[in-house]
Amino acid sequence: CRSPGRRPSVGCRSPRTHCRAPVPKDRRRIDDEKLLINVSGRRFETWRNTVEKYPDTLLGSNEREFFYDEDCKEYFFDRDPDIFRHILNYYRTGKLHYPKHECLTSYDEELAFFGILPDVIGDCCYEDYRDRKRENAERLMDD
Ligand SMILES: [Zn+2]
Numbered sequence: 001c002r003s004p005g006r007r008p009s010v011g012c013r014s015p016r017t018h019c020r021a022p023v024p025k026d027r028r029r030i031d032d033e034k035l036l037i038n039v040s041g042r043r044f045e046t047w048r049n050t051v052e053k054y055p056d057t058l059l060g061s062n063e064r065e066f067f068y069d070e071d072c073k074e075y076f077f078d079r080d081p082d083i084f085r086h087i088l089n090y091y092r093t094g095k096l097h098y099p100k101h102e103c104l105t106s107y108d109e110e111l112a113f114f115g116i117l118p119d120v121i122g123d124c125c126y127e128d129y130r131d132r133k134r135e136n137a138e139r140l141m142d143d
Helices: 062-067 081-093 104-113 123-142
Strands: 034-039 042-047 074-077
Touching: 034 081, 042 081, 062 074, 081 104, 104 123
Parallel strands: 034 074
Antiparallel strands: 034 042
16 A cells, blocks of 8 residues: 555555455355344344254245345344244254244244244144134134
């Protein structure tokens, strides 16, 4: 660099490495890495291997890259963080629980968004879910 005041965009000939982010290490194919997932401001952390257990879902496939925020180095979802907790737990435990206090419709919407089928709801919660679903359908029919 010569005098920084004069035409800095053209004049600076120094190697631009200092302007660039460090070389990504992903070429080295690390076994696992931590993923930062920001859901409406609430941050969750998990391992890449954990979400890739279910490759047919949004988080488990490279569909998630669409939600990657380069600047913050995290995935950002403008979704319900309370329900997301249950979704992330599904990846960890293989069981999906249905939080009874949540509205069934919004729960279903979150599942659909993340590409998870309600079939995977655990036996512990399945009956509640099914009953709620039936009640809901009846209520909608009354309208
Ligand atoms: Zn349960």
